[in-house]
Amino acid sequence: xxxxxxxxxxxxxxxxxxxxxxxxxxxxxxxxxxxxxxxxxxxxxxxxxxxxxxxxxxxxxxxxxxxxxxxxxxxxxxxxxxxxxxxxxxxxxxxxxxxxxxxxxxxxxxxxxxxxxxxxxxxxxxxxxxxxxxxxxxxxxxxxxxxxxxxxxxxxxxxxxxxxxxx
Amino acid sequence: xxxxxxxxxxxxxxxxxxxxxxxxxxxxxxxxxxxxxxxxxxxxxxxxxxxxxxxxxxxxxxxxxxxxxxxxxxxxxxxxxxxxxxxxxxxxxxxxxxxxxxxxxxxxxxxxxxxxxxxxxxxxxxxxxxxxxxxxxxxxxxxxxxxxxxxxxxxxxxxxxxxxxxxxxxxxxxxxxxxxxxx
Numbered sequence: 001x002x003x004x005x006x007x008x009x010x011x012x013x014x015x016x017x018x019x020x021x022x023x024x025x026x027x028x029x030x031x032x033x034x035x036x037x038x039x040x041x042x043x044x045x046x047x048x049x050x051x052x053x054x055x056x057x058x059x060x061x062x063x064x065x066x067x068x069x070x071x072x073x074x075x076x077x078x079x080x081x082x083x084x085x086x087x088x089x090x091x092x093x094x095x096x097x098x099x100x101x102x103x104x105x106x107x108x109x110x111x112x113x114x115x116x117x118x119x120x121x122x123x124x125x126x127x128x129x130x131x132x133x134x135x136x137x138x139x140x141x142x143x144x145x146x147x148x149x150x151x152x153x154x155x156x157x158x159x160x161x162x163x164x165x166x167x
Numbered sequence: 168x169x170x171x172x173x174x175x176x177x178x179x180x181x182x183x184x185x186x187x188x189x190x191x192x193x194x195x196x197x198x199x200x201x202x203x204x205x206x207x208x209x210x211x212x213x214x215x216x217x218x219x220x221x222x223x224x225x226x227x228x229x230x231x232x233x234x235x236x237x238x239x240x241x242x243x244x245x246x247x248x249x250x251x252x253x254x255x256x257x258x259x260x261x262x263x264x265x266x267x268x269x270x271x272x273x274x275x276x277x278x279x280x281x282x283x284x285x286x287x288x289x290x291x292x293x294x295x296x297x298x299x300x301x302x303x304x305x306x307x308x309x310x311x312x313x314x315x316x317x318x319x320x321x322x323x324x325x326x327x328x329x330x331x332x333x334x335x336x337x338x339x340x341x342x343x344x345x346x347x348x349x350x
Contacts, residue, residue, distance in 0.1 A: 025224070025225040034225075125218050130184065146179070150171075154210075156217060157210070
């Protein structure tokens with residue numbers, strides 16, 4: 001029997017699709033891959049729509065699915081994709097550091113963060129999740145989210161200062 | 168307060184994670200303590216810059232550089248609307264004037280009168296029809312009707328002729344009439 005498309009899912013999709021795509025773009029650094037990942041994420045969310053137990057927020061649940069989708073994508077493509085991407089970012093920053101504009105410099109600074117810090121930055125600034133939602137999604141205390149984000153921002157600031165000082 | 172606490176509070180403030188009361192207290196504290204403000208400001212700036220940079224990088228390409236809509240130079244919406252209005256007014260005036268005007272003298276309707284022949288076109292009826300118009304169609308019609316009417320075989324003037332002879336004479340006269348008509 002064909003499953004009917006719940007109107008609630010449509011509304012939810014309209015509210016969150018921009019954030020999910022932004023989150024996927026942060027991971028893949030590619031517009032087409034971000035679209036594919038977002039599509040896969042919503043497909044999984046649709047299939048499991050009725051399985052949401054109501055604990056926590058629906059957005060945190062969705063971004064947990066998004067995170068798993070990313071993990072599967074990297075696993076499928078191999079770790080090379082991510083390492084290549086990070087290497088490209090690092091090489092690019094060294095080669096073109098003096099001419100980088102603010103956005104690119106900051107984007108590269110985020111790319112050089114540790115995985116756990118970068119993930120928090122993506123979830124907070126791209127997915128626009130609150131501390132509580134990030135904590136629920138990652139299964140860590142809110143204090144941990146806060147401290148990780150603080151460290152991440154400090155690291156970004158230091159990298160920007162280095163960039164601006166030309167060192 | 169320690170530097171790390173100030174920075175964390177500044178981060179929370181920028182990300183909207185402080186409630187109203189806490190935010191008010193924190194701003195009051197910063198207003199009173201210049202050193203705390205010096206620690207807080209870089210963290211606030213990096214929050215703003217990170218948010219802006221990620222938003223700029225992650226927004227879809229079609230919203231970044233949307234091509235200007237291709238528009239022919241002579242096609243302008245206002246011009247089109249103006250011309251549409253002119254055409255509509257002209258059409259309306261044309262219809263209104265056309266309805267009010269009398270038909271032109273050169274354009275007379277031709278009335279075709281079809282006269283029905285009397286059902287029982289006896290001699291009186293056909294005489295009346297022929298007196299009204301003895302030309303054209305009715306002339307031909309009258310002749311045809313006259314021919315189709317049964318004729319009485321006139322009594323023979325010659326004595327001794329039988330019925331068969333009289334009939335042959337009648338046919339002969341009639342064939343003469345037909346030949347005459349055809350000619």
